[in-house]
Amino acid sequence: SSMATMHVALLPSSGMGHLTPFLRLAARLDACGYTVTFISILPTVSSSESSHQSRFFSTYPRIRCMEFHLLPFDPSTASSTDPFLLQFEAIRRSLHLLPPLLTSTLPSISALIIDISLTSSIVDVVANLPFSTYILFTSSASMLAFCAYFPIAAQSNTSNENSHLQVPGVPHIQNLHIPPPLLQPTNLFKTQFIENGLALVKTDGILLNTFDALEPDTLVEINKGAVVPALPPVVAVGPLEPCDFNFANEEELTFSWLNAKPAGSVVYVSFGSRTALSGDQIKQLAVGLKMCECRFLWVVKSTKVDKEDRVQLGELVGDEFLESVRERGLVVNGWVEQCGVLGHPAVGGFVSHCGWNSLTEAAWHGVPVLAWPQGGDQRINAGVVEKSGFGIWERKWDWCGDQAQLVMGSEIAKRVHELMSDQGIRAQATRIREEARRAVAVGGSSANSLVKVMEALKS
Numbered sequence: 001s002s003m004a005t006m007h008v009a010l011l012p013s014s015g016m017g018h019l020t021p022f023l024r025l026a027a028r029l030d031a032c033g034y035t036v037t038f039i040s041i042l043p044t045v046s047s048s049e050s051s052h053q054s055r056f057f058s059t060y061p062r063i064r065c066m067e068f069h070l071l072p073f074d075p076s077t078a079s080s081t082d083p084f085l086l087q088f089e090a091i092r093r094s095l096h097l098l099p100p101l102l103t104s105t106l107p108s109i110s111a112l113i114i115d116i117s118l119t120s121s122i123v124d125v126v127a128n129l130p131f132s133t134y135i136l137f138t139s140s141a142s143m144l145a146f147c148a149y150f151p152i153a154a155q156s157n158t159s160n161e162n163s164h165l166q167v168p169g170v171p172h173i174q175n176l177h178i179p180p181p182l183l184q185p186t187n188l189f190k191t192q193f194i195e196n197g198l199a200l201v202k203t204d205g206i207l208l209n210t211f212d213a214l215e216p217d218t219l220v221e222i223n224k225g226a227v228v229p230a231l232p233p234v235v236a237v238g239p240l241e242p243c244d245f246n247f248a249n250e251e252e253l254t255f256s257w258l259n260a261k262p263a264g265s266v267v268y269v270s271f272g273s274r275t276a277l278s279g280d281q282i283k284q285l286a287v288g289l290k291m292c293e294c295r296f297l298w299v300v301k302s303t304k305v306d307k308e309d310r311v312q313l314g315e316l317v318g319d320e321f322l323e324s325v326r327e328r329g330l331v332v333n334g335w336v337e338q339c340g341v342l343g344h345p346a347v348g349g350f351v352s353h354c355g356w357n358s359l360t361e362a363a364w365h366g367v368p369v370l371a372w373p374q375g376g377d378q379r380i381n382a383g384v385v386e387k388s389g390f391g392i393w394e395r396k397w398d399w400c401g402d403q404a405q406l407v408m409g410s411e412i413a414k415r416v417h418e419l420m421s422d423q424g425i426r427a428q429a430t431r432i433r434e435e436a437r438r439a440v441a442v443g444g445s446s447a448n449s450l451v452k453v454m455e456a457l458k459s
């Protein structure tokens with residue numbers, strides 16, 4: 001079909017970390033002139049997911065919305081308490097309802113782009129349908145390599161913390177860097193993870209929100225077949241640029257506070273949309289930010305899902321603390337427009353949980369990162385920060401969780417100070433920013449790769 005009628009459908013999964021890159025890719029494809037259908041899964045887990053989607057559809061009126069209503073789901077039939085993981089399962093169990101929706105749209109669909117968490121359930125459902133199936137992998141190339149390799153490694157399981165997993169092209173992965181649920185004998189996450197890893201070979205290709213200059217060796221090894229033979233083409237199309245939602249107007253307080261601060265003087269602290277630190281760790285972080293004597297903007301989260309009742313800020317960090325850092329620090333309990341913050345000239349460092357979107361946004365804006373991974377893929381992503389040199393990673397700091405060892409305020413202060421004063425890291429972050437922008441500009445590696453994928457669909 002001609003470009004004007006080429007039609008791409010996108011199926012994201014739950015959580016802002018998964019939704020965000022799908023919205024960005026949809027906006028990119030729309031800008032290239034393709035017909036785009038965005039499948040909106042209802043109901044969502046968090047209110048940020050629903051508010052972002054409604055804003056998205058009003059900002060991009062050409063993009064079509066296909067509502068996909070989930071079947072009723074009884075969480076007690078799945079072995080997990082994580083609301084986002086339970087939603088993965090709920091979506092997986094409803095996917096057999098999707099083909100009639102997909103085949104009845106006009107112009108007919110040329111490609112379906114799916115989330116990794118749904119892969120093993122969807123590949124068989126769409127196997128005989130007349131379109132290609134691509135994954136948009138929402139994490140790093142390192143994590144993709146791990147995801148492809150883990151099902152094989154799991155067969156020769158060793159549970160020693162210090163044992164290494166040598167995935168070709170990826171820095172040594174110790175067992176203690178692996179998402180913790182994968183080290184347990186069995187659980188819902190592990191089952192899904194292994195099934196999805198094995199199903200990668202059944203897709204037509206895998207798109208990555210990364211770029212050649214950020215993870216060069218890993219991309220080469222994957223595409224040489226060194227990680228797993230017979231993987232479909234793995235294509236770096238990132239960093240996917242932030243959508244322009246214009247949230248900033250609503251957050252005048254945050255941005256007018258930033259506007260009054262000197263260039264590069266503020267450290268931004270956030271652990272993403274689904275990580276709640278323990279009360280004690282939040283208090284130590286407060287101590288650290290007070291001690292480090294830098295200006296800071298801190299997004300505090302005490303609940304996993306934003307629909308839950310919020311605790312008052314004073315209760316979390318102490319009224320005394322808020323009073324004592326008034327000029328120097330802004331503490332926000334809720335949501336800030338992170339891309340606006342990272343792109344603000346006052347911001348000179350980012351203490352991050354290393355969610356992949358956060359890292360690609362830091363790269364896009366050239367902001368140095370202090371990596372403090374808290375769970376999931378985040379230690380593997382922290383390895384990318386360290387290897388590419390645009391940040392530092394203190395490997396001794398623990399994951400978040402009930403058993404977690406507290407990182408003390410003095411230790412945090414020391415590292416934040418180092419982050420904000422290291423000129424070498426700052427220069428490298430600036431170089432990464434230039435590479436990122438070059439990759440997606442006309443003729444850049446990621447822009448060219450996406451065009452090639454779309455061209456291949458035509459034949």
Ligand code: BUP
Pocket residue numbers: 015016017018020270271272273274275299334335336337338339354355356357358359361376
């Ligand atoms: Br919190 C927060 N504002 O206040 P990640 C997040 N974000 O814009 P996660 C805001 O949500 P997983 C806020 O810019 C990024 O695009 C942020 O994605 C945005 O981490 C996204 O960084 C968060 O991938 O998901 O949400 O923990 O780790 O599952 O990928």
